[in-house]
Amino acid sequence: MELNGIEFKRIKLSQESTKKLQLFKGRTGLTPNIACRLALGISLAENNLPALELFTEESGQEINRYTLFGEHELILTSLFLQWCHEKDIAPAERYAYFLAHINRGVEVLVNRVRGLENLAQLIKAN
Numbered sequence: 001m002e003l004n005g006i007e008f009k010r011i012k013l014s015q016e017s018t019k020k021l022q023l024f025k026g027r028t029g030l031t032p033n034i035a036c037r038l039a040l041g042i043s044l045a046e047n048n049l050p051a052l053e054l055f056t057e058e059s060g061q062e063i064n065r066y067t068l069f070g071e072h073e074l075i076l077t078s079l080f081l082q083w084c085h086e087k088d089i090a091p092a093e094r095y096a097y098f099l100a101h102i103n104r105g106v107e108v109l110v111n112r113v114r115g116l117e118n119l120a121q122l123i124k125a126n
Contacts, residue, residue: 008095010064017103018060020110028116033067039105040076040098042122044083046108050100058099 013021013036021032030038043050069076080101084094113119 008065010062011068011099011102012058012062013060013099013106014055014057014103015060016057017106020106021061024106024110024113027114028119030119032061033063033070035106035109036063036068036102037070037072037076038119038123039102039109040080041105042108043101043105044079046104049087050097050104052093052096052100055100055103056096 018032021035024035025031028035065073080094080098083089083101084097089097109119109122112122
């Protein structure tokens with residue numbers, strides 16, 4: 001997939017995010033790919049720049065593009081590209097911000113969600 005000059009077939013999450021996704025799955029039953037979709041949306045809704053230096057490590061779980069996005073690829077990538085446009089993110093930095101959003105969103109999910117009922121509240125709030 002190409003995000004305006006950046007092509008990738010899979011992403012590699014941080015080891016910390018991988019551990020948090022396992023915890024999240026235990027709490028909610030949601031698989032890591034579904035959690036990453038939610039994480040991206042929640043992080044984008046924060047409406048500020050994730051700190052790239054906090055999310056550069058990529059030694060965790062690898063997820064291929066189709067598994068990550070499923071049938072929602074166009075919607076999720078469009079939301080991300082709109083955010084990049086609004087924040088004036090250079091094409092060369094977009095992949096790093098994409099990973100940072102997913103990793104930051106995973107942190108938010110795990111910190112705020114203890115079960116499916118909390119997830120529904122978090123989604124309504126955003």
